[in-house]
Amino acid sequence: MMNHYLHLKASNKVIHTSRIENDVTGFPKNVYICSFSYSIKHSPTYGDYLVHVVLPEFGIKKSGQNEIDGIGVVNKEDNPVIMLMKLKEKY
Numbered sequence: 848m849m850n851h852y853l854h855l856k857a858s859n860k861v862i863h864t865s866r867i868e869n870d871v872t873g874f875p876k877n878v879y880i881c882s883f884s885y886s887i888k889h890s891p892t893y894g895d896y897l898v899h900v901v902l903p904e905f906g907i908k909k910s911g912q913n914e915i916d917g918i919g920v921v922n923k924e925d926n927p928v929i930m931l932m933k934l935k936e937k938y
């Protein structure tokens with residue numbers, strides 16, 4: 848189990864969580880912020896954005912074309928999807 852903590856500098860608040868729910872596209876359902884995803888090393892932040900890399904073969908259950916709201920058609924064999932996420936101002 849992975850645990851995260853987010854330090855919001857503007858309000859000096861610290862949020863502890865074990866998962867971040869993707870409420871925009873639902874793909875993937877939960878987002879895990881770390882410096883690696885399936886052996887792909889990357890920075891967990893990019894400016895004011897959180898970064899998550901999704902490999903479609905692990906995020907999609909069935910083969911063939913899958914229509915995902917906000918993203919479009921994604922196949923299991925497609926290249927990684929890079930998600931840039933910005934925290935909501937109010938939560």
